Amino acid sequence: xxxxxxxxxxxxxxxxxxxxxxxxxxxxxxxxxxxxxxxxxxxxxxxxxxxxxxxxxxxxxxxxxxxxxxxxxxxxxxxxxxxxxxxxxxxxxxxxxxxxxxxxxxxxxxxxxxxxxxxxxxxxxxxxxxxxxxxxxxxxxxxxxxxxxxxxxxxxxxxxxxxxxxxxxxxxxxxxxxxxxxxxxxxxxxxxxxxxxxxxxxxxxxxxxxxxxxxx
Amino acid sequence: xxxxxxxxxxxxxxxxxxxxxxxxxxxxxxxxxxxxxxxxxxxxxxxxxxxxxxxxxxxxxxxxxxxxxxxxxxxxxxxxxxxxxxxxxxxxxxxxxxxxxxxxxxxxxxxxxxxxxxxxxxxxxxxxxxxxxxxxxxxxxxxxxxxxxxxxxxxxxxxxxxxxxxxxxxxxxxxxxxxxxxxxxxxxxxxxxxxxxxxxxxxxxxxxxxxxxxxxxxxxxxxxxxxxxxxxxxxxxxxxxxxxxxxxxxxxxxxxxxxxxxxxxxxxx
Numbered sequence: 001x002x003x004x005x006x007x008x009x010x011x012x013x014x015x016x017x018x019x020x021x022x023x024x025x026x027x028x029x030x031x032x033x034x035x036x037x038x039x040x041x042x043x044x045x046x047x048x049x050x051x052x053x054x055x056x057x058x059x060x061x062x063x064x065x066x067x068x069x070x071x072x073x074x075x076x077x078x079x080x081x082x083x084x085x086x087x088x089x090x091x092x093x094x095x096x097x098x099x100x101x102x103x104x105x106x107x108x109x110x111x112x113x114x115x116x117x118x119x120x121x122x123x124x125x126x127x128x129x130x131x132x133x134x135x136x137x138x139x140x141x142x143x144x145x146x147x148x149x150x151x152x153x154x155x156x157x158x159x160x161x162x163x164x165x166x167x168x169x170x171x172x173x174x175x176x177x178x179x180x181x182x183x184x185x186x187x188x189x190x191x192x193x194x195x196x197x198x199x200x201x202x203x204x205x206x207x208x209x210x211x212x213x214x215x216x
Numbered sequence: 217x218x219x220x221x222x223x224x225x226x227x228x229x230x231x232x233x234x235x236x237x238x239x240x241x242x243x244x245x246x247x248x249x250x251x252x253x254x255x256x257x258x259x260x261x262x263x264x265x266x267x268x269x270x271x272x273x274x275x276x277x278x279x280x281x282x283x284x285x286x287x288x289x290x291x292x293x294x295x296x297x298x299x300x301x302x303x304x305x306x307x308x309x310x311x312x313x314x315x316x317x318x319x320x321x322x323x324x325x326x327x328x329x330x331x332x333x334x335x336x337x338x339x340x341x342x343x344x345x346x347x348x349x350x351x352x353x354x355x356x357x358x359x360x361x362x363x364x365x366x367x368x369x370x371x372x373x374x375x376x377x378x379x380x381x382x383x384x385x386x387x388x389x390x391x392x393x394x395x396x397x398x399x400x401x402x403x404x405x406x407x408x409x410x411x412x413x414x415x416x417x418x419x420x421x422x423x424x425x426x427x428x429x430x431x432x433x434x435x436x437x438x439x440x441x442x443x444x445x446x447x448x449x450x451x452x453x454x455x456x457x458x459x460x461x462x463x464x465x466x467x468x469x470x471x472x473x474x475x476x477x478x479x480x481x482x483x484x485x
Contacts, residue, residue, distance in 0.1 A: 004290045
């Protein structure tokens with residue numbers, strides 16, 4: 001789910017950077033408020049690389065297979081590091097594989113990074129509902145929601161940007177119908193992404209709970 | 217370890233000799249000028265500029281073609297969809313298949329812009345060693361945290377990919393993904409398989425996390441994070457270049473800025 005070079009006009013690409021820069025600044029500001037930001041840097045970097053590689057895992061969905069975006073999970077594990085991590089990951093994908101592009105790096109970062117930050121905050125709601133639902137259930141519910149909504153929001157932004165900016169003669173009604181239709185078509189993928197995030201968070205809770213707790 | 221993009225970064229060409237800071241600014245401005253194009257008559261111009269730059273870079277054509285493999289799917293999608301579904305003016309019809317003029321023009325514009333941008337971006341990244349590019353971006357104001365993250369991610373990317381490959385091979389040797397008698401529901405992943413793949417991704421994260429703790433300790437021992445420790449850009453900038461190189465680099469920057477301005481003005485007029 002990357003918007004490649006050439007499809008968006010320069011004004012939208014520049015607007016993407018104009019949004020990505022303050023969001024990056026805000027994320028860095030929050031990171032610098034941590035007790036020791038330098039301690040977090042290698043962890044965030046290696047986890048960025050691990051997420052980048054993990055997103056290449058094929059999930060068999062008969063009769064085909066899908067790749068997961070994992071931006072919701074990235075938000076759950078990395079917190080405010082998620083946005084710079086996505087920026088770096090997208091930069092590598094653009095220059096190594098031609099997924100996305102340099103002109104659309106800002107737009108792609110906003111499209112995936114802001115939902116990741118939203119997912120990070122959704123995951124924090126588990127603390128609010130811990131008493132009502134119990135710790136395990138609250139973590140599982142909000143992990144699922146973070147994963148599913150992270151992808152869902154990114155999909156809505158993606159289809160909105162692509163369909164409204166293709167330089168051609170779609171009328172407004174067709175554009176709207178296409179955005180709704182394609183976003184709805186992503187519902188099964190949201191379920192898969194949410195379930196995968198939930199299963200992965202359950203795994204981390206068993207094996208390395210500090211990975212998800214350290215940003216709690 | 218040599219980055220895949222560094223394969224042709226050490227050739228001798230005017231673009232390789234171009235001072236990295238000037239090259240980064242010049243080519244990025246040119247890339248955005250290409251994205252600015254909406255007039256179809258300018259598409260051959262931007263393609264010619266990109267082709268000339270690529271020729272000057274002396275990188276082989278096979279390198280460009282290999283980089284187009286993944287984005288080629290996007291190109292194919294645009295070529296197959298836009299001309300048939302976008303626009304109203306029908307120029308050819310065969311049964312339900314209708315070729316529309318607006319769609320064809322939009323397709324040519326998108327494909328032309330895409331090829332020009334991706335070629336120029338490849339020249340930008342392919343004619344400078346990756347580490348120099350990151351240090352150049354750092355010297356132009358990229359926050360140190362993002363520069364450090366980029367370098368560390370780059371350093372461990374291939375290690376982690378190798379790690380994943382080994383784990384996947386181990387899973388396959390234990391029979392993962394080979395159950396022909398099993399009935400799969402269409403469009404529904406098998407929950408057990410999903411659980412195993414989540415454990416695979418989780419193991420990758422845990423291993424990377426544990427490795428990062430060791431790396432951090434090693435970095436601290438070497439002084440990382442202390443006040444005295446300052447990361448000096450390895451690339452010293454134009455002052456270290458010979459005067460003639462600086463002059464030619466400046467001339468190259470002015471030329472690209474003029475071309476970019478010309479394209480924007482032509483588009484507006």
